[in-house]
Amino acid sequence: MNKRTRSVAWGPVDRRRRIPEATVARLPVYLRTLLEVQSEDVTTISSERLAELAGVNAAKVRKDLSYLGSYGTRGVGYDVDHLLVQMSRELGLTRDWPxxxxxxxxxxxxxxxxxxxxxxxxxxxxxxxxxxxxxxxxxxxxxxxxxxxxxxxxxxxxxxxxxxxxxxxxxxxxxxxxxxxxxxxxxxxxxxxxxxxxxxxxxxxxxALELQVLSFYGQRESIGESLREELGVNAASKEAVS
Amino acid sequence: MNKRTRSVAWGPVDRRRRIPEATVARLPVYLRTLLEVQSEDVTTISSERLAELAGVNAAKVRKDLSYLGSYGTRGVGYDVDHLLVQMSRELGLTRDWPxxxxxxxxxxxxxxxxxxxxxxxxxxxxxxxxxxxxxxxxxxxxxxxxxxxxxxxxxxxxxxxxxxxxxxxxxxxxxxxxxxxxxxxxxxxxxxxxxxxxxxxxxxxxxALELQVLSFYGQRESIGESLREELGVNAASKEAVS
DNA sequence: GGGACTTTGTGAACAAACGAACAAGGTCGG
DNA sequence: CCGACCTTGTTCGTTTGTTCACAAAGTCCC
CATH class of the missing domain: 3.40.50.720 (NAD(P)-binding Rossmann-like Domain)
Structure with a gap:
């Protein structure tokens, strides 16, 4: 599985394969999620569950975690504490950044x-x-x-x-x-x-950018609405929420 | 060029082809940039120049703008005012969003x-x-x-x-x-x-996520540094900046 | 009015990211 | 110790995004 020999003591150097940007951006989300479940005394978590809590796809979670070289255990899941350690190290959170x-x-x-x-x-x-x-x-x-x-x-x-x-x-x-x-x-x-x-x-x-992007999609939606109205389609789906 | 018939009067509806998310996220940047150049009484701008100011690739600018159906004029560039109008409309900025x-x-x-x-x-x-x-x-x-x-x-x-x-x-x-x-x-x-x-x-x-991502790359860098030191490579490139 | 020059718009190649699906590996009850 | 069961790690096809490169289109000078 891991292409490289796993030496006993990694330096913090350990260059494994390059971690994709998209993955890096998700690591903090996993980290936060893991801290939450840790505080609930959960010791082990499956990619499925972690995915659900982090709001992403389970396969993506597994792939992301595999970049850390982090061992999950098949049939069981990932050890929360271990994962937190690995992840903190990878993210450089073992020190303060003034x-x-x-x-x-x-x-x-x-x-x-x-x-x-x-x-x-x-x-x-x-x-x-x-x-x-x-x-x-x-x-x-x-x-x-x-x-x-x-x-x-x-x-x-x-x-x-x-x-x-x-x-x-x-x-x-x-x-x-x-x-x-x-x-x-x-x-x-x-x-x-x-x-x-x-x-x-x-x-x-x-x-401002974020709001403008919301505005873009918001406008789309109101266009959709007025179209629907014009067409006499019922907009009830709106109320179905919550 | 434009697959669809260009009717004379577009409603604000006009569904052209779907605008990719990545493009939507860049439109506000173009918008801001255009407002700046407009205030300098520039009336026309090339994709090259706009790209430079917006910090992106020129081909990307052209493709992005093409989604707006916005006409540039070959040999000349884009009319700043016209582009601003189109773009504001597309982004839904012709009204307030409380x-x-x-x-x-x-x-x-x-x-x-x-x-x-x-x-x-x-x-x-x-x-x-x-x-x-x-x-x-x-x-x-x-x-x-x-x-x-x-x-x-x-x-x-x-x-x-x-x-x-x-x-x-x-x-x-x-x-x-x-x-x-x-x-x-x-x-x-x-x-x-x-x-x-x-x-x-x-x-x-x-x-927090943004800072943690910075931390990730910051750590990489300091690893690189210590590696370089170990290897006795001069880190002068650092000073070359500014 | 014609030709050189500029710049757009897009086709096509490349790259990154995603998600489904599945084999490999490991657990756990009996 | 074995077999049923679970979950990881990874492969592969798909989608999305980026960039190059060039034909098409229009300007502008002479």
């Missing part, structure tokens, strides 16, 4: 307040802004630092991830400065196209 | 404060919570309404999109109630798997 939030406007402030990060191994280590009137002031427990201090912050605090929460205009410049300072993982909330060098990782969260 | 934010905790509050929605045709029409101690209190200009009032809010305010900003636990229930109230477009911020009936649209934004 985060700097750049741009302490509305969104940045919200993110800084949002406790969800520190809990999950991504402590907010610094707030950064380019606006001189903000730099030096306190926000919660943080003293806001200047964008140009990034290299120092990286050295001091080990910043590993930068979150861009600036207006669209400043986003590219911020990204450049982050990369220059050695931060090669960037999460961009600014509604702008940002590019980074190949060796850096960029992901984006675009709220 | 939004209800469910869950006025940290994240919900942040989203409510975040002005970015109303500007873009998604006015926040209501704030909803299930916590009796919050319901009835004011938040900014909004009086917080109870989750069970959703059907009334939909009727009153024409809520078209629901944003779930509750803790994970409540998310599925909220989704169910939204759908039951007739809201079939849902944006989920809660870190939980939520399912909706086929006729509803669900998109999710998962901050």
């Amino acid at each position: 985060v700097a939030i750049v741009g302490v406007g509305n969104l940045g402030a919200a993110l800084a307040n949002y406790g969800g990060f520190g809990d999950r191994g991504f402590p907010v280590a610094a707030l950064v802004d380019a606006d001189p009137s903000k730099v030096g002031t306190m926000f919660g427990d943080y003293k806001i630092r200047h964008l140009d201090e990034l290299p120092a912050l990286v050295a001091e605090l080990g910043i590993a991830i930068g979150i861009i929460a600036t207006p669209a205009v400043g986003a590219q410049e911020v990204a450049d400065k982050l990369v220059a300072a050695g931060v090669t993982s960037i999460l961009n909330f600014a509604p702008a196209v940002v590019t980074v060098p190949d060796h850096a990782q960029l992901r984006k969260v675009d709220l | 939004v209800a934010i469910v869950g006025v905790g940290n994240l919900g509050a942040a989203l409510a404060n975040y002005g970015g929605f109303g500007d873009r045709g998604f006015p926040v029409a209501a704030l909803v919570d299930a916590d009796p101690s919050k319901v009835g209190t004011m938040f900014g200009d909004y009086k917080i309404r109870h989750l069970d009032e959703l059907p009334a809010l939909v009727a009153e305010l024409g809520i078209a999109i629901g944003i779930i900003a509750t803790p994970a636990v409540g998310a599925q229930e909220v989704a169910d109630k939204l759908v039951a109230a007739g809201v079939t477009s849902i944006l989920n911020f809660a870190p939980a798997v939520v399912t909706v009936p086929d006729h509803a649209q669900l998109r999710k934004v998962d901050l």
Whole structure:
């Protein structure tokens, strides 16, 4: 099954085969799911069950997990604890990844307040802004630092991830400065196209985009509706929900 | 080129061929880009240029735009204004889509404060919570309404999109109630798997997931680094950036 | 008005992702 | 210890998405 010899002690290096992007994006979902079932004292889980809880297809779960080299046991399923260990390691969650939030406007402030990060191994280590009137002031427990201090912050605090929460205009410049300072993982909330060098990782969260996509399908639906009305078809299916 | 007869007056219905999901997700990016160039009094744009600004491949731009049936002019490019009109129509942005934010905790509050929605045709029409101690209190200009009032809010305010900003636990229930109230477009911020009936649209934004994916690649990178160090390879490429 | 030049729109090759189906492997009751 | 049963791991055909490459179509200068 596993093409490579299974040596007794893997270094964290272990390059197995490349994990597809789509799979990487699902690992956190499995992880969260597994944490939930673990807290219910479930020790073993089948791909079928995990699939159901994670909202995906069972074959996909098995294939995804097989990339981890993670052993399930045929006839039984996967050992929850073991799977969690493997997965955390693969995702690099065995250490903390300090985060700097750049741009302490509305969104940045919200993110800084949002406790969800520190809990999950991504402590907010610094707030950064380019606006001189903000730099030096306190926000919660943080003293806001200047964008140009990034290299120092990286050295001091080990910043590993930068979150861009600036207006669209400043986003590219911020990204450049982050990369220059050695931060090669960037999460961009600014509604702008940002590019980074190949060796850096960029992901984006675009709220307006999500809403516009919903709008697209929403419109389709209302078209469908008006069509149905025109055709005199009963729209009762709508009420059947819940 | 266009397989179907091009009738003179399209209704907004016009079902042409189905637009692939991946394309739908890019349309908002093109839209934003076009708005930018429009404000610079550019009247015409080539697929090449648009691709560059939108951060994608030019062939992809052309194929995407071809789904809109949008005419470019060979030898010239696309008319920016015309493209914007077509695209806005296709995305359903010719009308407003009132939004209800469910869950006025940290994240919900942040989203409510975040002005970015109303500007873009998604006015926040209501704030909803299930916590009796919050319901009835004011938040900014909004009086917080109870989750069970959703059907009334939909009727009153024409809520078209629901944003779930509750803790994970409540998310599925909220989704169910939204759908039951007739809201079939849902944006989920809660870190939980939520399912909706086929006729509803669900998109999710998962901050922890994004960070964990970055962590995955970040770890890879540091593995690469330590490998390189071990091998005595110079890591200068890192400094070449910026 | 004609020819050189530009840029679109799409066919076709390639690549990634998905899901069904099934053999291999392992458990567990008797 | 054996056979029935279960669940994994993987193969394979299908679908979806990306990219190249080029003919078709139109512009614009002379």
